[in-house]
Amino acid sequence: MKILVTVKEVAEVEDEFEISGDDIAEQYLEYDLNEWDDYAVEEAVQISEEAEDVEVVTATIGPERAEETIRMALAKGADRAVRVWDDDIESASYLDVEAKAELLAAVVEEEDPDLVLTGVQAGDESNGATGVTLAEKIGFEWAAVVNQLDLDIEGGVANVHRELEGGVEELTEVESPAVLTIQSGINEPRYASLRGIRQAQSKPLDVQTLDDIGLDADVLESPLAQTDLYEPESEGDATVWNGDAEETAGQLAEFLRDKGVVEG
Amino acid sequence: MDFELPEGIDQIRKEIRRFGENEIEPVAKKYDREEKYPHEVMDKANEMGLLGASIPVEYGGAGYSVLETSIICEELFAIDPGIGFCIVASSFGTEAIQEFGTEDQKAEFLEPVARGEKISGAAISEPHAGSDVSSISTRAEKDGDEYVINGNKMWISNGSIGDFFVVLCQTDPDAEGRYNGFSQIIVESDRDGFEADKIKGKLGIRASDTAELIFDDVRVPEENVVGTEGMGFLQQMQFFDATRVGVAAQGVGLAKGAADRALEYAQEREQFGQPISEFQAIQHKIAEAYTDIEAARNLTYKGAWAVDQGEQITKLASMAKEYGSRVAVDVANEAVQIHGGAGYVDDFDAERFYRDAKILQIYEGTTEIQKNIIARELLGKGMS
Numbered sequence: 001m002k003i004l005v006t007v008k009e010v011a012e013v014e015d016e017f018e019i020s021g022d023d024i025a026e027q028y029l030e031y032d033l034n035e036w037d038d039y040a041v042e043e044a045v046q047i048s049e050e051a052e053d054v055e056v057v058t059a060t061i062g063p064e065r066a067e068e069t070i071r072m073a074l075a076k077g078a079d080r081a082v083r084v085w086d087d088d089i090e091s092a093s094y095l096d097v098e099a100k101a102e103l104l105a106a107v108v109e110e111e112d113p114d115l116v117l118t119g120v121q122a123g124d125e126s127n128g129a130t131g132v133t134l135a136e137k138i139g140f141e142w143a144a145v146v147n148q149l150d151l152d153i154e155g156g157v158a159n160v161h162r163e164l165e166g167g168v169e170e171l172t173e174v175e176s177p178a179v180l181t182i183q184s185g186i187n188e189p190r191y192a193s194l195r196g197i198r199q200a201q202s203k204p205l206d207v208q209t210l211d212d213i214g215l216d217a218d219v220l221e222s223p224l225a226q227t228d229l230y231e232p233e234s235e236g237d238a239t240v241w242n243g244d245a246e247e248t249a250g251q252l253a254e255f256l257r258d259k260g261v262v263e264g
Numbered sequence: 265m266d267f268e269l270p271e272g273i274d275q276i277r278k279e280i281r282r283f284g285e286n287e288i289e290p291v292a293k294k295y296d297r298e299e300k301y302p303h304e305v306m307d308k309a310n311e312m313g314l315l316g317a318s319i320p321v322e323y324g325g326a327g328y329s330v331l332e333t334s335i336i337c338e339e340l341f342a343i344d345p346g347i348g349f350c351i352v353a354s355s356f357g358t359e360a361i362q363e364f365g366t367e368d369q370k371a372e373f374l375e376p377v378a379r380g381e382k383i384s385g386a387a388i389s390e391p392h393a394g395s396d397v398s399s400i401s402t403r404a405e406k407d408g409d410e411y412v413i414n415g416n417k418m419w420i421s422n423g424s425i426g427d428f429f430v431v432l433c434q435t436d437p438d439a440e441g442r443y444n445g446f447s448q449i450i451v452e453s454d455r456d457g458f459e460a461d462k463i464k465g466k467l468g469i470r471a472s473d474t475a476e477l478i479f480d481d482v483r484v485p486e487e488n489v490v491g492t493e494g495m496g497f498l499q500q501m502q503f504f505d506a507t508r509v510g511v512a513a514q515g516v517g518l519a520k521g522a523a524d525r526a527l528e529y530a531q532e533r534e535q536f537g538q539p540i541s542e543f544q545a546i547q548h549k550i551a552e553a554y555t556d557i558e559a560a561r562n563l564t565y566k567g568a569w570a571v572d573q574g575e576q577i578t579k580l581a582s583m584a585k586e587y588g589s590r591v592a593v594d595v596a597n598e599a600v601q602i603h604g605g606a607g608y609v610d611d612f613d614a615e616r617f618y619r620d621a622k623i624l625q626i627y628e629g630t631t632e633i634q635k636n637i638i639a640r641e642l643l644g645k646g647m648s
């Protein structure tokens with residue numbers, strides 16, 4: 001069995017930052033593996049540890065810098081990695097969900113996996129749409145926001161719990177090949193072990209261009225363009241009290257009294 | 265200057281920081297205050313494969329070089345020197361088994377340490393023999409195919425929680441030459457006649473375990489001798505380059521941890537209507553701290569790299585150890601100063617780093633001994 005996990009390197013912003021042009025100034029950014037993808041990788045690796053002959057391949061769209069992050073997924077137990085990038089992608093003005101799903105669909109076509117795991121969303125853009133759009137494109141069954149997964153490999157069925165609005169849970173069966181978008185909290189992602197980090201240096205990491213995956217630069221065209229980036233004005237304040245219930249309840253009561261919400 | 269950082273080192277740094285933030289920082293103060301060995305953190309460190317990083321892959325370790333283990337050490341000490349020490353010290357003494365041990369000894373003693381099932385220690389110092397190692401008097405007498413050990417070892421890290429120790433003993437008191445007649449012998453802590461007495465009240469690295477070991481007719485089989493009988497002291501000396509570079513790395517990490525905290529505090533704390541980081545006096549402290557750390561780091565990495573190339577670097581290792589530990593003490597001192605009153609209490613980490621720093625100038629050869637060695641090498645005098 002083969003599991004493809006899509007992973008993204010996301011930019012994380014420090015508490016204090018400045019905007020330069022249409023972006024956050026580079027010196028305030030740090031790059032890391034997208035949090036949700038970490039759970040997806042863990043889920044795939046756990047499956048590969050429990051069953052025989054499971055190959056875990058990661059797929060990413062990203063520049064060379066992203067290799068450090070991809071290697072982290074390899075260090076945690078993925079077997080090999082595919083990274084799609086070339087000059088056209090580099091110079092594309094905006095990579096929208098449609099274009100990303102198109103690129104990933106081409107990778108899926110090449111790899112022919114039984115299961116595709118994606119994160120529910122990426123921490124930077126938070127579209128929460130790439131996984132599902134990918135499923136539509138490749139015609140796989142899908143389930144979004146999966147927070148429990150029980151795989152019947154023989155039967156080709158994934159029994160999943162999905163988290164719906166308002167804390168409602170749905171139990172469904174999805175037939176493979178399938179795309180599942182993985183919710184954080186589904187498992188406890190491991191730390192990459194020192195041994196794993198060492199081994200990851202020699203695991204295969206293929207770089208593929210648009211041409212390699214049978215696409216041309218047209219797929220990058222987007223009706224969307226980013227026009228501005230600004231920090232919203234805060235319109236209210238939140239106060240957080242720490243401590244036990246007795247202590248914090250007292251502070252809350254005092255606060256409500258001060259603000260005139262309650263009397264007495 | 266042709267040394268390079270190894271591949272994958274950024275990932276190692278990043279993952280250790282993540283581990284430190286989640287698993288060490290929240291509990292560091294507690295273990296320091298309670299002077300308690302952090303078994304729970306050690307279990308988690310083991311899951312991450314942080315224990316026995318230098319043990320070869322074929323014995324279950326990660327097979328990391330001296331340079332890589334130095335960088336691991338640096339990162340851990342920047343998070344918390346006490347717990348960081350526990351992690352790096354969990355395989356103390358095994359370097360002798362790696363280098364001189366038999367296949368049976370390697371399988372029996374290295375593998376469980378690499379798997380995190382056993383903790384080891386190195387027992388050299390004695391109540392009456394610290395800097396003057398060659399005056400140790402713990403005696404191992406041959407009796408048939410066993411050794412009978414009597415004596416006391418002092419200040420032994422992991423002493424009351426360790427499973428076995430590589431103990432430097434005198435096996436032939438009549439041997440000619442100051443450095444002959446000693447042997448490294450593995451002693452398991454469950455042998456009859458072995459006792460460990462935990463030493464309490466340490467100034468710093470209080471999460472770590474330190475004990476006095478008492479050997480009262482402890483019998484071990486002759487298979488427990490590591491390497492060649494009578495050559496123990498000279499074997500031991502071969503690791504000084506690596507272990508001293510290791511302490512230098514501890515110093516770099518500790519200083520970085522203290523400086524980072526001071527830098528953060530200086531930007532938050534306001535006096536006279538501005539952050540104290542606006543005052544030139546504070547800026548200079550910070551500038552000097554980071555400059556010293558960078559210098560110590562380069563000295564350390566160069567030393568570590570040279571050890572990995574198989575070079576003998578007695579002088580360089582002593583320079584790195586002496587300078588790295590001095591920078592740690594100085595920077596931790598300035599970090600407290602930058603914190604003002606807040607640096608004098610345990611609300612902030614600065615106070616703990618200040619207390620932790622001092623040990624680096626004492627163990628693995630004091631500052632004075634390092635300077636003696638550097639001068640001896642410069643003056644072209646051999647060991648006497």
Ligand SMILES: Cc1cc2nc3c(=O)[nH]c(=O)nc-3n(C[C@H](O)[C@H](O)[C@H](O)COP(=O)(O)OP(=O)(O)OC[C@H]3O[C@@H](n4cnc5c(N)ncnc54)[C@H](O)[C@@H]3O)c2cc1C
Pocket residue numbers: 356385386387388389392393394395396418419420421422466474623626627628629630631632633636
């Ligand atoms: C927390 C802790 C952990 C330790 N862990 C271990 C361990 O795991 N295994 C182990 O074997 N040991 C361990 N030690 C012991 C440590 O290595 C010794 O404390 C150290 O070598 C100094 O020896 P000493 O304490 O006997 O001091 P002394 O040798 O008595 O030194 C006292 C002072 O005299 C100075 N001095 C001594 N000789 C000279 C000289 N020739 N020239 C100039 N000055 C000199 C010293 O520099 C020092 O300032 C540990 C110690 C501590 C505190």
